[in-house]
Amino acid sequence: MATISSALSLIASALEADQSALNIVANNVANSNTVGYARQVPNWQENKPADIVGVAYGTGVTQTGPTSVRDRVLEERLVQQQQAAAASSSRLSALDLVQALFAPDSGASGSMAGDLGSDITKFFSSFASLEANPTDNSLRQQVLSTASTLAGDVSNAAASLNAQRASLDEEAAGITSQVNSLTAAIAKLNEQIQSVSPDDDAGTLEDERQLDLGKLSQLIGINQVATENNGLSITTTSGEFLLSEGSSFPLTVGTVGGDTHFFLGTKDVTSELTQGGGELGGLLTVRDQDIPTVLSSLDELAFHVSDSVNQQNYSGTDLNGASGTGANPHYIFKQPSTVAGSAAAMSVVMTDPSEIAAAGSGKGIGDNSNAGILAGLAAQSIVRGKTPSSFYSDFVTRLGSTIARAEIENTAQNASVTQLQTRRDALSSVNLNDEAALMQQIERSYQAASKVFTMLNSIMASALNLGVETAVS
Amino acid sequence: MLEHRVHPALKQVIAEASLALARLDGDRLEELALSCEALNRGLGNPDENTRILFECEARNAVQEMAGFARVLEATRSNLNVVHRLGEMRARRLECLDGMDGALGYGRVRHGDN
Numbered sequence: 001m002a003t004i005s006s007a008l009s010l011i012a013s014a015l016e017a018d019q020s021a022l023n024i025v026a027n028n029v030a031n032s033n034t035v036g037y038a039r040q041v042p043n044w045q046e047n048k049p050a051d052i053v054g055v056a057y058g059t060g061v062t063q064t065g066p067t068s069v070r071d072r073v074l075e076e077r078l079v080q081q082q083q084a085a086a087a088s089s090s091r092l093s094a095l096d097l098v099q100a101l102f103a104p105d106s107g108a109s110g111s112m113a114g115d116l117g118s119d120i121t122k123f124f125s126s127f128a129s130l131e132a133n134p135t136d137n138s139l140r141q142q143v144l145s146t147a148s149t150l151a152g153d154v155s156n157a158a159a160s161l162n163a164q165r166a167s168l169d170e171e172a173a174g175i176t177s178q179v180n181s182l183t184a185a186i187a188k189l190n191e192q193i194q195s196v197s198p199d200d201d202a203g204t205l206e207d208e209r210q211l212d213l214g215k216l217s218q219l220i221g222i223n224q225v226a227t228e229n230n231g232l233s234i235t236t237t238s239g240e241f242l243l244s245e246g247s248s249f250p251l252t253v254g255t256v257g258g259d260t261h262f263f264l265g266t267k268d269v270t271s272e273l274t275q276g277g278g279e280l281g282g283l284l285t286v287r288d289q290d291i292p293t294v295l296s297s298l299d300e301l302a303f304h305v306s307d308s309v310n311q312q313n314y315s316g317t318d319l320n321g322a323s324g325t326g327a328n329p330h331y332i333f334k335q336p337s338t339v340a341g342s343a344a345a346m347s348v349v350m351t352d353p354s355e356i357a358a359a360g361s362g363k364g365i366g367d368n369s370n371a372g373i374l375a376g377l378a379a380q381s382i383v384r385g386k387t388p389s390s391f392y393s394d395f396v397t398r399l400g401s402t403i404a405r406a407e408i409e410n411t412a413q414n415a416s417v418t419q420l421q422t423r424r425d426a427l428s429s430v431n432l433n434d435e436a437a438l439m440q441q442i443e444r445s446y447q448a449a450s451k452v453f454t455m456l457n458s459i460m461a462s463a464l465n466l467g468v469e470t471a472v473s
Numbered sequence: 474m475l476e477h478r479v480h481p482a483l484k485q486v487i488a489e490a491s492l493a494l495a496r497l498d499g500d501r502l503e504e505l506a507l508s509c510e511a512l513n514r515g516l517g518n519p520d521e522n523t524r525i526l527f528e529c530e531a532r533n534a535v536q537e538m539a540g541f542a543r544v545l546e547a548t549r550s551n552l553n554v555v556h557r558l559g560e561m562r563a564r565r566l567e568c569l570d571g572m573d574g575a576l577g578y579g580r581v582r583h584g585d586n
Contacts, residue, residue: 077554404536412543415495419551422497439559441497446548448502449494453545455509456487459516460538463524463531 075210076224078420083217083277085413090282092406094168095290099403101160102396113157117396119150120305120388124378130358131371135319140353147309147332151346154302158343161295168287173253173260175219175280179242180250182216183234187248194229194245206230221276238272240264259287290402297395298343304383306333306346309374316357316370323361330355483530486512487537491544 104114123146130139189209196205209232216222221237231245241249242264252263261270262280274284310331314324324330332350336342350356359367383391423442486505493501519527 408540408543411540412547415544416547416551418495419497442552442555444499445494445497445502446552448499448506449545451506452490452509459513460531463527
């Protein structure tokens with residue numbers, strides 16, 4: 001009797017185990033297109049043998065639940081690369097907008113930042129024209145007109161840059177609520193995972209946590225710290241806690257010097273978040289580093305051009321035979337007091353073209369020596385050791401180089417993320433015996449790419465080396 | 474003839490190599506390696522016009538080449554991580570096999586990766 005009962009029990013147990021395993025397989029199939037789902041495999045446990053009249057009989061197997069196939073090191077590496085890729089993507093998008101401001105205007109009559117190079121040339125050329133006929137009123141008017149175009153384009157560029165900073169500032173502040181809701185969700189998942197599955201993989205709960213971690217890493221730079229009972233703590237890349245197991249610490253914002261700053265508790269973590277990565281890191285890098293660098297260059301240009309032209313005009317003699325005085329300095333541009341803010345404030349204050357001092361100091365009104373000196377400022381190193389045109393050209397080139405570097409970085413980061421995602425997806429869909437084949441796929445691709453690179457590098461080096469044969473042996 | 478076949482392609486070849494590497498497409502990369510060998514042979518003794526045009530094309534492709542170099546560098550980093558993972562997994566499996574042997578178990582453990 002006992003034997004029949006045990007045999008039935010053994011069969012029933014095996015059937016139940018098979019059914020559970022089938023359910024797991026069905027679950028894998030059903031979730032094959034679910035983002036972030038990690039394949040599950042059934043765990044089998046041998047039942048204790050039954051002792052029947054001194055003979056031990058096996059009692060089959062029990063299915064003790066599924067385990068997700070995931071690799072925590074790979075997942076963490078993917079999260080790190082995602083935050084780097086998100087940072088470079090958001091920085092590149094913002095920089096593209098900055099560069100668009102300085103794209104030369106295709107129209108002939110537009111007044112844009114992109115025309116600054118020609119504005120500078122036209123402004124100083126108008127003094128050269130005046131030098132040829134210093135008493136001509138239309139030529140004097142032309143000087144004020146080109147000055148006005150130059151000042152307008154510089155101040156418009158500064159205003160546009162400040163508007164872009166304000167927009168980035170707003171966008172960055174908006175990320176805070178997304179970060180806080182994700183850290184709160186992860187903290188809650190931590191609690192569930194720790195109570196439901198403190199020793200083993202928690203399956204879909206861990207999938208959900210991993211998905212949230214992926215989203216969080218796209219927003220800000222994070223570090224993960226595994227804790228007891230399958231828990232997880234998250235810090236910023238500088239080590240400030242965003243969440244510790246079941247508790248999350250909200251990121252708050254405040255205004256410092258007109259800009260949004262980010263706080264954890266009372267600590268200002270803005271600079272740490274800037275360097276940390278994620279979308280927020282990219283936005284803050286453009287807001288706090290890239291745009292201020294461009295603005296600073298525009299300020300230098302505006303300050304030195306305005307100041308040099310004003311001082312030279314002050315020292316000459318105008319069409320009425322007068323020189324500049326404290327009460328009426330004959331300034332063409334609004335005289336800047338400091339470099340900072342000069343671009344935004346640049347404007348033409350002279351309204352009477354007869355106040356342009358074409359004649360030299362103490363000379364008669366038909367003299368043109370001061371107009372010659374004013375025209376000659378175009379070739380003088382008046383802006384940080386450079387001529388106005390070459391200073392502007394250098395700064396546009398530097399901006400272009402910054403964007404080119406950001407593009408290269410973005411390409412590399414996105415490629416790295418694609419590789420890791422391919423690798424993770426493969427891990428979740430193949431058995432362990434295919435691991436070596438996957439490794440070989442990466443090795444093979446790397447080796448072939450190295451060969452392509454070496455070959456191209458040699459070809460290009462030869463092509464760029466004038467007078468040397470193009471082919472490589 | 475050479476100009477039409479070679480010059481407009483250089484930038485695209487490099488961009489495609491970056492893309493293939495991102496996708497770990499070994500077949501395509503090996504094809505590209507063969508193409509580059511053929512390109513190299515085809516440029517044996519270019520005439521002056523071809524040489525100037527190719528030099529211009531090479532200058533235009535410098536940024537793509539820098540991008541490819543960074544993708545290659547990122548791949549090497551990923552490969553290092555994957556190698557370390559493989560070693561860790563192998564050590565772990567050896568350790569578990571040893572424990573099973575010591576405890577008298579011989580069964581396969583599922584999902585233990």
